[in-house]
Amino acid sequence: MNDRPPRAFDTGADIDSGSSTDSGSSTDTRSETRTGTGTGTGTGTGPGTGPGAHRDTGPHARDAIRTLPGSRIREVANAGLGLEGVLAFWFGEPDQVTPAFIRRAAADALMAGDTFYTHNLGIPALRAELSRYIGRAHPLVPTDRIAVTSAGVNALMLAAQLLISPGDRVTAVVPLWPNVTEIPRILGATVERVPLHVDPHTQRWQLDLDTLLARITADTRVVIVNSPGNPTGWVMPADQMRALLSHCRRTGTWILSDEAYERLVFDGSRQAPSILDFAGPDDRVIVANTFSKSWLMTGWRLGWMVVPPALLDDLGKLIEFNTSCAPGFVQQAAAVALRDGEPTVHAFVDGLRQRRDVLVSALRAIPGVHAVEPEGAMYAFLRVDGHDDSLALAKALVAEQRLGLAPGSAFGPEGEGYLRWCFAKPEAMLLDGVARLTRFLSARR
Numbered sequence: 001m002n003d004r005p006p007r008a009f010d011t012g013a014d015i016d017s018g019s020s021t022d023s024g025s026s027t028d029t030r031s032e033t034r035t036g037t038g039t040g041t042g043t044g045t046g047p048g049t050g051p052g053a054h055r056d057t058g059p060h061a062r063d064a065i066r067t068l069p070g071s072r073i074r075e076v077a078n079a080g081l082g083l084e085g086v087l088a089f090w091f092g093e094p095d096q097v098t099p100a101f102i103r104r105a106a107a108d109a110l111m112a113g114d115t116f117y118t119h120n121l122g123i124p125a126l127r128a129e130l131s132r133y134i135g136r137a138h139p140l141v142p143t144d145r146i147a148v149t150s151a152g153v154n155a156l157m158l159a160a161q162l163l164i165s166p167g168d169r170v171t172a173v174v175p176l177w178p179n180v181t182e183i184p185r186i187l188g189a190t191v192e193r194v195p196l197h198v199d200p201h202t203q204r205w206q207l208d209l210d211t212l213l214a215r216i217t218a219d220t221r222v223v224i225v226n227s228p229g230n231p232t233g234w235v236m237p238a239d240q241m242r243a244l245l246s247h248c249r250r251t252g253t254w255i256l257s258d259e260a261y262e263r264l265v266f267d268g269s270r271q272a273p274s275i276l277d278f279a280g281p282d283d284r285v286i287v288a289n290t291f292s293k294s295w296l297m298t299g300w301r302l303g304w305m306v307v308p309p310a311l312l313d314d315l316g317k318l319i320e321f322n323t324s325c326a327p328g329f330v331q332q333a334a335a336v337a338l339r340d341g342e343p344t345v346h347a348f349v350d351g352l353r354q355r356r357d358v359l360v361s362a363l364r365a366i367p368g369v370h371a372v373e374p375e376g377a378m379y380a381f382l383r384v385d386g387h388d389d390s391l392a393l394a395k396a397l398v399a400e401q402r403l404g405l406a407p408g409s410a411f412g413p414e415g416e417g418y419l420r421w422c423f424a425k426p427e428a429m430l431l432d433g434v435a436r437l438t439r440f441l442s443a444r445r
């Protein structure tokens with residue numbers, strides 16, 4: 001077990017003290033840039049020293065923000081803007097509207113006047129429902145470990161704000177949805193990447209666990225795992241999760257487990273292994289989850305976190321300073337989604353499995369196309385022989401065939417040469433897309 005209890009900040013460093021890229025500057029022009037702003041934020045430190053010192057010469061964001069890459073998915077989607085008849089598979093979103101019983105619950109709550117701030121950590125009814133929901137599949141998690149967040153991406157940001165100081169080392173299993181790796185970088189961490197590979201025998205995405213564990217040392221502040229994974233559909237096996245946890249107990253490393261696609265698995269098990277199956281309340285483990293995918297609620301912006309009880313008060317403070325709370329009527333609807341939504345989740349997953357099978361087998365029938373069968377999530381991640389530049393390929397597919405796919409390089413260099421195809425779409429649309437890809441490739445033979 002742990003020798004130290006989990007704490008929000010082990011180093012005592014201040015997140016606001018400047019990113020790793022702007023520390024070390026000797027030419028502080030802060031006093032110039034702040035002259036006349038009347039913000040009164042001066043710290044009393046001399047030029048070039050102390051918190052907030054940076055070399056900014058104009059009204060710019062911090063270097064860590066300015067150097068954030070733009071979304072390559074957006075780059076391709078923008079290239080398709082204004083084109084007629086584009087089949088868009090580039091974004092990760094279910095094609096169906098949120099079920100009526102959830103929308104009705106929100107409308108009822110709204111009409112009943114639920115228009116006020118709520119508790120930072122979420123309304124008691126939703127936290128209790130989350131505790132029951134989690135307890136149905138995992139060891140019981142009491143409400144004093146649960147916080148409601150403004151979607152999964154906000155949960156990831158809050159986790160990073162709780163744990164990461166400038167200069168910290170973070171390790172992530174990749175390729176990965178870029179938000180997960182950029183959020184620690186926004187806070188000044190360096191992110192080391194441990195790539196999955198396709199096993200030549202099983203033709204499945206696999207993690208070399210020894211490689212991952214060798215990279216996690218006592219200097220590693222956080223390891224981030226997203227299983228089922230976006231964009232690969234990789235599912236981390238339970239024994240790997242258990243081994244990762246015992247290793248991180250030894251190194252004192254936090255595990256941030258992004259379980260946004262926990263329910264979207266295709267082996268009939270109804271959910272992927274979760275780190276909650278193995279971790280106790282005093283482990284350095286944070287789980288981020290969301291209503292977006294399983295309950296078809298992307299636009300509602302609601303998620304949750306499970307944290308050690310020792311973190312809850314600090315998390316409440318951070319929520320206050322980020323969003324203060326999630327909307328009350330949205331939370332009420334989410335409680336109904338959890339209580340009555342299992343048939344919805346099952347129907348969505350069963351449909352997804354069918355769509356995955358249709359897409360993957362149609363893709364595999366195209367000569368030169370290699371598609372790993374995803375075990376979870378809602379994406380096929382495929383390669384096309386002779387096309388190694390995924391951005392160029394994705395742009396050409398939009399321009400010539402009106403086929404909208406996400407370039408693999410959007411998910412890091414390990415994704416280069418791949419295309420991501422969201423299959424949460426009607427079968428006829430998927431097959432039309434495959435026909436377009438076939439035409440595109442035939443024209444080049």
Ligand SMILES: Cc1ncc(COP(=O)(O)O)c(C=O)c1O
Binds near residue numbers: 092226
């Ligand atoms: C891996 C992963 N984590 C988290 C999220 C967060 O989703 P949301 O912010 O809609 O809850 C997404 C969304 O695409 C995702 O792909």
